[in-house]
Amino acid sequence: MKQSKDQFPEFQFIEKYLQYRLDTQFYAKNNLTVPELPGYSKWTIHVPPIIRKARLNKAEKILLLLTLCPQVQSHLLDTVIQEKLTSTGDFPQLGGIRGKNFRGLLPTGQTALFLLAGNDLKKRQAVYRYLGPDHFFAKNHILRLEDAPDGEPKMCGKLILSAEYAELFLTGRISKPAFSMKFPAQLIETHMEWSDLVLNPETNVQIKELQMWITHGNTLLYDWGMYKKLKPGYRALFHGPPGTGKTLTASLLGKYTGKDVYKIDLSMVVSKFIGETEKNLANLLATAEKTKGILFFDEADALFGKRTNVRDAHDKYANQEVSYLLQRIENYAGLVILASNLKTNIDEAFIRRFQAIVHFPFPSFSERLQIWRKAFPEKVGLHKDVVLDQIARKYELSGGDIMNVVQYAGLRVLAENKKEVTHQFIMDGIQREYQKGGRIMR
Known part of the structure; x- marks a missing residue:
């Protein structure tokens, strides 16, 4: 946050504007000068580009600052009100409530109406629009009006600033979401490069197409106006045997396009309780939409598997659940990758809506x-009895299997204080991989 001789002139304005509204509303003071809202260049909070480009009017800027006020100037609203209360009674029109832990006054929709509209019907209608679902604030998850208690007026709800934007305004950055029940996803990264990844030529072409969408998709949708005809986001299915590079490919896509890749922990999303899976996914996507990252659903069959024939109420609900998942995934504006060992395990309704279906065949x-040839570290040599051509031809192993063998052989070299990887070390490693897969080594 940039520093200034006079700290927070934007909130000094809010203080003066609140005093102005109290004086005109309750003290009938006329001919008062309306305080002037300073431009963004004089604000001490960080103003992100999305706010600067939005061309907010004065009322929208005041609403934004009012919602941010408890985060920056927690005492401001109370200070102004207490000063005025020395000479008059309560101000119920001003709204505001006390929090559970926060001791200051939290602004509500009523507070926004008082500041921005008073008794002017058209201005009050405008405030309702600013807090509506179709406004810039709601669409970009910046601020919202909390639901009022049952039976009370809508505008009794608190003005809520998203935690991500509160951090962005105050620090100039947004922290990456931490793994939690509401965001059961791990950030996955890799030190490998595209040159380290060995893929089937056809698969490689399709991955380049995915990279092309991540790089140019927003230009196509918004600069070219195709958002009117195309749905947001991009959905891809990676299918193929384990160890063929699906997870590594997702990690590299993120690395080379500057996107975070989040691998979803499906065990924390899928629930046997009715409604819980949808709720978990909704929480996940709400947080993910703010990161604009790539979502990677490994072993996606558990969440996006085929719908069943309806035999009872549970089957009917399970099918409704899949339909809901389909709808939510379609509305995600970023790249969603579903990974499965078998394409046939995924519900056809999802298959039809994938822009890319990428097969990762056995190498x-x-x-x-x-x-x-790429797998062994440069610091250790191969004994002359190692003939990689023969090993590759005879033993059908996936890339993941091969890396397990190399790891095992490397540890044997270190444990036995050798200088080279021998043929026997590699054979012992292959034997272990075959045993894990229930295969017989010949």
């Missing part, structure tokens, strides 16, 4: 040979 002999 061929030439691809396995490339993986073997």
Whole structure:
């Protein structure tokens, strides 16, 4: 946050404007000068580009500052009101409530109406629009009006500033969401490069197309106006055997496009209780939409599997659940990747809506040979009895399997104080991978 000789002139304005409204409303003081709202260049809070470009009017800026007030100048509203209360009674028109832990006054919709509209019907209608679901504030998850207690007027609800924007206004950045029950996703990263990844040529072409969308999708949608004809976001299915590079590819897509990649923990999303899965997914996507990151659903069959024939109420509800998931995923503005071992495990309703279906086949002999050659560290040599061509041709292993073998062989070299990886070390590692898969090594 930039510093200034006079700290927070934007909130000094809010203080003066509140005094002005109290004087005109309750003391019938006429010919008062309306305080002037300073321009963004004089604000001491960080004003992100999305706010600068939005061309907010004066009333919208006041609403934004009013909502942000408890975060920055927690005493401001109370100070002004207490000064005025020395000579008059209560101000119920001003609204505001006390929080559970926050001791100051929290502004409500009534507070916004008092400041911005008074008894002017058209201005009051405008305030309702500013706090409505179709306004810039709501669409960008900046601020909202909390639901009022049952049976009370709508404008009794608190003005809520999103935690992400509160942090952005105050620090100039937004922290990456932490793993939690509301956001059961881990940030995945990789030190590998595209050159380390060995893919089938056709798969590689499709991945480049995905990278192309991440880079140019917003230009196509918004600069070219295609948002009127195309749905937001992009949905891709990665399918193929384990260890063929699905997770690594997702990580590299994020790395080379500057996007965070979040791997979803489906065990924390899927629930046996009716309504809980939808609720968990809604919380997840609400947070994810603020990150604009790539969502990676590994083993997605658990969440996006085929719908069943309706035999009872539970089946009917399960099918409704899949329909809801489909709708929510379609509305996500970023890239969503579903990964599955088998394409046929995913519900056809999802399949039809994928822009890309990318097959990660088991690597061929030439691809396995490339993986073997890239896999070993430069600091350790291969014994002359190691013939990678023969190993790659004889043993059908995925890229993940091969890396497990290399790890095992490397540890054997270190444990036995050797200088080279021997053929036997590699064979022992392959034997372990075959046993894990229930295969017989010949």
